[in-house]
Amino acid sequence: DTGVSQDPRHKITKRGQNVTFRCDPISEHNRLYWYRQTLGQGPEFLTYFQNEAQLEKSRLLSDRFSAERPKGSFSTLEIQRTEQGDSAMYLCASSLGRRQGASGYQETQYFGPGTRLLVL
């Protein structure tokens, strides 16, 4: 157990429904990442936050996806009007990032157990 928790662990929904997932990072971690993993693939980056600011979004993150981290602690990922292609494991990771020198940055990302989404 890395200390990162996700809820729910499993979600089955019908196409067209909205779903929301929650991630609680390790408490002192300032960065929070969302990834998506489909069968036979490695995790793919979706978006990340530093504290409450959303700093980067992948082109994978269509306008049906929205993520928030309102108080710089837990984060939610919402998918609106789900499609069958959204079926995947959604992974959250947190890290404590530190600047190292002029251009370096040190962090280790710790993953939560993931939320498995099945869209019927």
Added chain:
Amino acid sequence: RKEVEQDPGPFNVPEGATVAFNCTYSNSASQSFFWYRQDCRKEPKLLMSVYSSGNEDGRFTAQLNRASQYISLLIRDSKLSDSATYLCVVNQAGTALIFGKGTTLSVSS
């Protein structure tokens, strides 16, 4: 071309064997390198970071060749419990991790 490429395997080896996994990455600006382990239907877990000087952690040895943009992982004296998918991971400073597809290892008795 994928940013991180790995041989997907599967690698099927007997207990006690030595097995090596290779990985190449395309972005020369990559600064950090890792091997993660992922068990079936579980989250990825950090196995080890990879440094230019090479590093060892028990039965596991990781090597990085920046000139060739090549990363390797060597597992000696394989155990049944080593059976998993091994993910090669790179990133630039302070950015998202870029994962390979993973290499599946199956160790049998």
